[in-house]
Amino acid sequence: ALDQLIEQVRALDMDKVRADIAEQQAKQ
Structure with a gap:
């Protein structure tokens, strides 16, 4: 579950x- 969260972040x-x-x- 933690691995999934890290991937999402x-x-x-x-x-x-x-x-x-x-x-x-775009500003250039």
């Missing part, structure tokens, strides 16, 4: 990182 973090990168690229 990692997936969310990656989504946020991708969104942040896309935002920065």
Whole structure:
């Protein structure tokens, strides 16, 4: 169960990182 939770958190973090990168690229 804990492994699943960690995987979900990692997936969310990656989504946020991708969104942040896309935002920065859009500003350029």
